[in-house]
Amino acid sequence: MGRNPQIFVKTFLYAILIIFQLAVCEHTPKLLLISFDGFRWDYLSKTDTPNFDRITNNGVRAKWIKDSFTSLTFPNHYTIATGLYEESHGIVANIFYDPVFNETFQIGNETTVLDGKFWGGEPIWVTNQLQGGRTGVYYWPGSEAEIKGVRPNIYEKYIKQEVSMALWRNRTDTVIEWLTDPENVVDLALLYFKEPDHTGHIYGPESPEVVQMIQQCDNITGYILDQIEEHGLSNLLNIIITSDHGMTGMNRSRFITLDDHIDTHQTKHLINYIVGTSVWPKSGENITEELYKNLSSIDPEHVQVWMKKDIPPEYHYANNRRIAPILMSANEGWGIKENWNDTHYLLGRHGFNNSKMDMHPFFVATGPVFKKGFISEPFENVNIYSLMCHILGINPAPNNGSLDAVKQLLADEYIPDEEYKYTQLQFTIAKWAGICFGAIIVIVLLIYVIKELKMNSQMRKEVSGFSNSNLTYSERDENREPLLSTDFP
Template sequence: MVYFALRRQNFAIVALLLLSTVQARLLLISFDGFRPDYLGNAQTPNFDQFVSEGVEAEYVVPAFITKTMPCHHTIITGLHPESHGIVGNTMYDPVLDDTFWFTTKDTEWWDNGGEPLWVTAKKQGLTTAAHFWPGGETATNGGYKPDISPPYNGSEPFRQRFDTVVEWIAERDIDFTCVYITEPDAVGHAYGPDSQEVREETEEVDDILGYLIGNLKQRKVYDTTDIIVMTDHGMVEVSRDRKIDLYDYVDPNDVERITETGAIMSILPAEDKTMKVYESLKGKHPNMSVYRKDEIPGRYHYANHRRIMPILVVCDEGWEILANFSAQSESRMDLAATHGYDNSLASMRSFFVARGPSFRTSYKAEPFDMVDVYSLMCHLLRLEPAPNNGSFANVKDILIDFTSFSPSSRSSFFASGLTSTISILILNLLA
């Protein structure tokens, strides 16, 4: 049997060759409104263990505006909102002459030239699933949508959602899965980021992550799955005495439509009233900045789309602008916290942690932009990325890059890799 005994020094060679032909699955998880500092303000043993075995970014700069729909579509496409067209949680399209809401699934709203990762993956032969990810139920880019994308059900318990995701990975061998969890955003809005309720919800989210990890381990897929956990935006405290009423400055008859309120306001003036509305607001309050569309700062990447309204108001951190205080509910006036502000603010930052066979261990990464995550995920899945605004160079340091892999060589790499590995293994066995 001596001919079938591998020499010890050849184990490393064979192991590396086997690793180079095995593609890890990818699981992307978004916890809505999870500010990075929440992890330091609560007991989070599961996150702590996860980070010790993987990587953590100092922070991620989210998209502007720092709201759920734009940021999630930036994560999944690598594009700024002005490029992918999901410019708000609510928006008006003058070509469609229609308004977008959270529940909108029509293709014409989501199909704006950007390519979600599940489309990129499916075009290149991988299987995909989206569990309540914004846009995941809609066919785009010529009819592509995830292989599995159940309709949104906000009442489904979080643990049940993760049971479903683990089944997809373990039983159906899905290559890329993304899942969206609505907390701790809602608790943050209701009680504020520094509240005991948010600390308790953070610990509940940690328990949910531990539950997921336990299930993945039980199904023996934890160590063969690359897992990214991140959020879309942060959260900051607001108060009733830091609110601005639009109609204290502007005649309601001069406004045709308002599509976003709060941290920012998007205004479509009535016909021929743009300059009047602009001049009524510009410089009139010390805690808001007012821009015509052609004045919006370039760093926001928020000007070149028809769904961006002619006038944008951006409030200072902690301030809000609403239309007609008397029409607002008491709960809206007493909202404890919100988001949507300037994406350079520390309070709006996203967190990013990751673990798996492709990631380094106990590594603290420099900050990067949300648009970079798409390129990272394409690399993990051995995909040629669609055109995007991000850069893999900004995130490659978080990976164990033991091969000089090029996404464009994916097909030939995997076609030849297994054959080469078997051939070398046989040679070593006979040596």
């Protein structure tokens, strides 16, 4: 073993572990989920998108997908992550009041955003990690909070930044590093871009500025695909690119003002997000009835008003304490102002009824599990969670979606039938057999090393005992000078 077997052993063990980890990772399914915020279903037809075309030609595209009511950013990103409707996971708007906590959740309030008590359900990164996977998240609503005692293995804290290709490339490079790091590789990565939502709000969805931003989204998609190929991930990595909602145009003349019709002093909380309003009346049944009557008569042609119990069941938006006793929802293209001083005017808005086409986002995907050149009929975004779990080979938490609703996207060999289940079982058995075999090799090596170290230790003790003798004399001459132990070879 040499004079210092520990160095050899450590190096050898480290090499074995790295080789073994790489061997396991090479056969572990990987998934990259990307969101372009506010990317409407028909944006791909507004301009040339050669890089999105690379995905659809080699993968799948849905005609459109149906987002969840309400069509807002935080609720729908969290629906994608959990497979739950908003009433089920509890993020019922970007801003909402919780009567039990007596607190208002707000996307711009770091204290509430980081507080796990607001986030219900089980997002995909928690599901993945509870079943032995590793996750990296570069911005996603909910990823900074501790949910079920878990945060992503790696995550970036959201920072508002100017839009630039340089920053987007840096973000992409970081995610690619997560997916290829031999020591801490992740099998699930989530990546978020705030465009074209921001540009759509400012200039409107039909503006040339939105077209330019669609082109930039296509450019970064090309960069992502190039980096995946360059790092040898093409045959291992599955990619899903989607969005949270669409966008529609607004007009200054299509607004109603609440101050003109109700006494806001009768409300405990009035949360207005322009396309809808949550009304929490002060205590008293008469007050609630009076407010409902007054609000219902404002403009029934352009604003719908419901008591909580009367919200249509197809919206899946009634069975949660955070949904207000009275809910107002503006028709597409209309808005609600709290008073005449309200200046929240933008040329583009979302959050309207999720049955409207302008609210629907896009969906494309590619990778080993997906068909090639396939166009799917529409499906709901609650089904994406089950699809992701299937790709990763993990068991989904209880959710409102179904793998059956999206299995048409899968290549034949990945469709969940008895043969597929048998193949997955074989893979699982082979994987664990390899792990056990590797563990046995390491244990045998450690036993050998321990024996070697004990033998070396015993030899040192013998030599040490011999060298500690005071004097050593020659048998032939007792008067001879003593020999020091160091004189011996």
